[in-house]
Amino acid sequence: xxxxxxxxxxxxxxxxxxxxxxxxxxxxxxxxxxxxxxxxxxxxxxxxxxxxxxxxxxxxxxxxxxxxx
Amino acid sequence: xxxxxxxxxxxxxxxxxxxxxxxxxxxxxxxxxxxxxxxxxxxxxxxxxxxxxxxxxxxxxxxxxxxxxxxxxxxxxxxxxxxxxxxxxxxxxxxxxxxxxxxxxxxxxxxxxxxxxxxxxxxxxxxxxxxxxxxxxxxxxxxxxxxxxxxxxxxxxxxxxxxxxxxxxxxxxxxxxxxxxxxxxxxxxxxxxxxxxxxxxxxxxxxxxxxxxxxxxxxxxxxxxxxxxxxxxxxxxxxxxxxxxxxxxxxx
Numbered sequence: 590x591x592x593x594x595x596x597x598x599x600x601x602x603x604x605x606x607x608x609x610x611x612x613x614x615x616x617x618x619x620x621x622x623x624x625x626x627x628x629x630x631x632x633x634x635x636x637x638x639x640x641x642x643x644x645x646x647x648x649x650x651x652x653x654x655x656x657x658x
Numbered sequence: 659x660x661x662x663x664x665x666x667x668x669x670x671x672x673x674x675x676x677x678x679x680x681x682x683x684x685x686x687x688x689x690x691x692x693x694x695x696x697x698x699x700x701x702x703x704x705x706x707x708x709x710x711x712x713x714x715x716x717x718x719x720x721x722x723x724x725x726x727x728x729x730x731x732x733x734x735x736x737x738x739x740x741x742x743x744x745x746x747x748x749x750x751x752x753x754x755x756x757x758x759x760x761x762x763x764x765x766x767x768x769x770x771x772x773x774x775x776x777x778x779x780x781x782x783x784x785x786x787x788x789x790x791x792x793x794x795x796x797x798x799x800x801x802x803x804x805x806x807x808x809x810x811x812x813x814x815x816x817x818x819x820x821x822x823x824x825x826x827x828x829x830x831x832x833x834x835x836x837x838x839x840x841x842x843x844x845x846x847x848x849x850x851x852x853x854x855x856x857x858x859x860x861x862x863x864x865x866x867x868x869x870x871x872x873x874x875x876x877x878x879x880x881x882x883x884x885x886x887x888x889x890x891x892x893x894x895x896x897x898x899x900x901x902x903x904x905x906x907x908x909x910x
Contacts, residue, residue: 624862
């Protein structure tokens with residue numbers, strides 16, 4: 590079982606719905622790949638918070654992986 | 659510019675059978691290989707086997723392909739695997755399938771017994787590709803089809819030097835070794851698909867699920883061995899193929 594998670598307590602809330610974000614299983618499509626990941630999302634409209642660690646860290650690692658060597 | 663440091667030598671570790679690890683099962687929807695059950699369904703659809711056709715799944719693992727063949731395609735599957743624990747899972751997953759314990763190099767079945775043979779991400783693990791392909795050819799009826807998928811090594815001189823890991827990634831073969839072996843065994847190649855995108859997809863999912871490839875390998879080995887495994891895999895260009903071959907009638 591994976592012990593790693595991008596989920597984190599956050600003070601961000603959905604601007605449109607005014608609701609606090611909750612953990613959600615989402616599918617991220619990136620560079621032609623499709624990945625399952627748990628992120629904080631608005632429980633009403635589904636708007637997803639992409640944390641900085643994911644955007645500039647893991648996405649870069651995946652990008653390097655998906656590029657042809 | 660910072661100089662690149664070479665991979666450290668392999669420390670002694672206990673051999674690990676990767677496909678028996680629950681973590682890989684979770685990542686692949688139980689199928690334990692790149693592409694998962696969706697690629698299997700794609701290839702079975704392509705082969706258009708008659709309902710009731712007898713199909714041998716070599717290295718059936720926990721039986722997801724057996725279940726797919728019986729439930730979605732109306733086929734009559736038989737599973738073969740050396741692992742008793744995997745066969746136990748396969749019997750639960752596909753209760754109508756016949757289950758056999760054995761290896762690809764000595765298939766415990768008579769000749770011309772099957773209409774099709776499926777072997778997914780297993781061939782490079784069998785230890786003797788030529789003997790395995792000859793056995794697959796022997797148990798197929800003339801005109802029967804072989805569905806074969808596996809990791810391959812794009813540049814043989816850069817074969818990954820991994821710790822003692824029972825995985826197709828550590829024994830990846832050059833693709834021409836496989837195609838030459840097929841021809842020598844008496845198979846005609848019908849379709850060869852380059853599906854390295856599926857290998858990258860699985861590696862990307864590992865990063866999203868475990869934080870990094872190194873953390874994933876640390877589940878099965880020490881930190882140093884995990885670092886070395888990542889280092890070796892990053893340097894080795896690996897790909898994934900899916901092919902369909904036919905047993906030529908004259909060899910029947």
